[in-house]
Amino acid sequence: MSLPLLQSNVPGIPVRRGKVRDVYDLGDRLVVVATDRISAFDWVLPTGIPDKGRMLTQLTLFWLDYLKVPNHFISTDVAAMGPAFAAHAAELNGRSMLVRKANVVPFECVVRGYLAGSGWKEYRKHSTVCGIGLPTGLTECQQLPSAIFTPSTKAESGHDENISYEMMLQGTGEKLGAELRDKSLDVYRRGSAYAATRGIMLADTKFEWGQLADGSLILIDEVLTPDSSRFWPKESYQPGKNPPSFDKQFVRDWLETTSWDKNSPPPSLPADVVDKTRAKYIEAYEKLTGKTFE
Numbered sequence: 001m002s003l004p005l006l007q008s009n010v011p012g013i014p015v016r017r018g019k020v021r022d023v024y025d026l027g028d029r030l031v032v033v034a035t036d037r038i039s040a041f042d043w044v045l046p047t048g049i050p051d052k053g054r055m056l057t058q059l060t061l062f063w064l065d066y067l068k069v070p071n072h073f074i075s076t077d078v079a080a081m082g083p084a085f086a087a088h089a090a091e092l093n094g095r096s097m098l099v100r101k102a103n104v105v106p107f108e109c110v111v112r113g114y115l116a117g118s119g120w121k122e123y124r125k126h127s128t129v130c131g132i133g134l135p136t137g138l139t140e141c142q143q144l145p146s147a148i149f150t151p152s153t154k155a156e157s158g159h160d161e162n163i164s165y166e167m168m169l170q171g172t173g174e175k176l177g178a179e180l181r182d183k184s185l186d187v188y189r190r191g192s193a194y195a196a197t198r199g200i201m202l203a204d205t206k207f208e209w210g211q212l213a214d215g216s217l218i219l220i221d222e223v224l225t226p227d228s229s230r231f232w233p234k235e236s237y238q239p240g241k242n243p244p245s246f247d248k249q250f251v252r253d254w255l256e257t258t259s260w261d262k263n264s265p266p267p268s269l270p271a272d273v274v275d276k277t278r279a280k281y282i283e284a285y286e287k288l289t290g291k292t293f294e
């Protein structure tokens, strides 16, 4: 196991650091480097999860190949990114993608197949999720009659906010909005059908789409990873109970046991929480791809 990469460093190239990814700007292309940073409750933690960035990148590549949906991917070859990147190949290999730069659609395209998280909270109060009326009497984590599209805003800072499809249309217009909804639902349905054959339930997920200069839509960012989705192991699923998930649950649970107030820099993670979290990411990767993570 290698040391976690908390920040990449490629001198001379403009970079924007998100919570997890360092995004280098090459003009009409980007190099997206997935670091080993982990965030929880909208904070980046001071401790990294070794190899997490590699797993997220490899899983996204796996899905893009499986789904065959138009997307931003160009190459994983560090040499193709230019000499500044090639000089740091050891650090960047496996976690970096050369992609087409797109105009990011300013909405998160969330698809839910099950009633969990903020969807369950809203349903309990109003029998709706993002304003979509649902049958009464559903329990927590129950499968919805069919998957629903529940967009949210992309907040520059702080929490993204759930909005109705109609509110999204005010920003995107009818045509682009319908395309975002239909394509997101299609990718979710195909992805979750495949995941089910591998023992993983895809409860919900968030896609990001971008537009090229000609207006065509491409799938960008990460795709169907534990960071962008809620994965549940099929064997422990039981409607009415929130199943353990393949993601940062250990981290969130542990943080809840500390005195951290979620309004100040978070504490470092103990080694066993790091190990368990890393094992969860590996398990998700291996189950979905059928490959062994090296």
Ligand SMILES: Nc1ncnc2c1ncn2[C@@H]1O[C@H](COP(=O)(O)OP(=O)(O)OP(=O)(O)O)[C@@H](O)[C@H]1O
Residues within 6 Å of the ligand: 017, 018, 019, 020, 021, 022, 023, 030, 032, 072, 099, 100, 101, 102, 103, 104, 155, 156, 208, 210, 220, 221, 222
């Ligand atoms: N092909 C692309 N074209 C333009 N932007 C992209 C593309 N692919 C990914 N991005 C952007 O790169 C960033 C990835 O970084 P990361 O996921 O760490 O950010 P984040 O913390 O989730 O979000 P943000 O910093 O945007 O609030 C996101 O802002 C995403 O929208």
Ligand SMILES: [Mg+2]
Residues within 6 Å of the ligand: 018, 221
């Ligand atoms: Mg992101």
